[in-house]
Amino acid sequence: MKTLVLSIFVILFTTGLFGQEIYFTKTGTIIFDSSTPLETIHAENNQVTSFLKTTNGELNFAALMKSFKFKNALMEEHFNENFIESSKYPKAVFKGQILNWSAINLSKEEAQEANVEGELTLHGVTKKISTKAVLNPQNGKIAGTCDFVVSAEDFEIKIPALVRDKIAKEVKVTVNVLYEPYSK
Numbered sequence: 001m002k003t004l005v006l007s008i009f010v011i012l013f014t015t016g017l018f019g020q021e022i023y024f025t026k027t028g029t030i031i032f033d034s035s036t037p038l039e040t041i042h043a044e045n046n047q048v049t050s051f052l053k054t055t056n057g058e059l060n061f062a063a064l065m066k067s068f069k070f071k072n073a074l075m076e077e078h079f080n081e082n083f084i085e086s087s088k089y090p091k092a093v094f095k096g097q098i099l100n101w102s103a104i105n106l107s108k109e110e111a112q113e114a115n116v117e118g119e120l121t122l123h124g125v126t127k128k129i130s131t132k133a134v135l136n137p138q139n140g141k142i143a144g145t146c147d148f149v150v151s152a153e154d155f156e157i158k159i160p161a162l163v164r165d166k167i168a169k170e171v172k173v174t175v176n177v178l179y180e181p182y183s184k
Helices: 002-017 073-083
Strands: 022-033 042-053 058-064 091-098 112-122 125-138 141-151 170-181
Touching (some): 042 073, 112 141
Antiparallel strands (some): 022 042, 058 091, 112 125
16 A cells, blocks of 8 residues: 555656656755853754756755764764654655846856745744755756754744753854766
């Protein structure tokens, strides 16, 4: 039964993509920094999946929360068990659009600013995100990067009073991807 459902999903998904120019990565990186003068809190996830549709500038990202790696194993454990609750909310998802897609020229091998807007779902909460990104087409691939800020409070992530002063109220998020043409 699972095989049948999976097969139907794959057929529907690939049929929807047919005839569209798609770029893809499964090795994108998301870095977040929530450091304060009392504590350095830095994590990196190098297993981020993303699609970019070049017909309309649609973007989709997915990141497994347990794939964020910290220098300190105890921080990683607290992040997954106490803050982000990875077993209950296993992934973060962004679905959005490059608003100025018509101004992006993929035949120009130079950095181009993109205005990105969409919805980020994290910890079971969905919020609108707007940011500037840079796309840089090079040798048939597209490098992309952006920075934005979120707060734990916006995503209903509870920070215990004991550690509240050690964690920044605003978390800086950096995204780096290298898209390659998608092939079935």
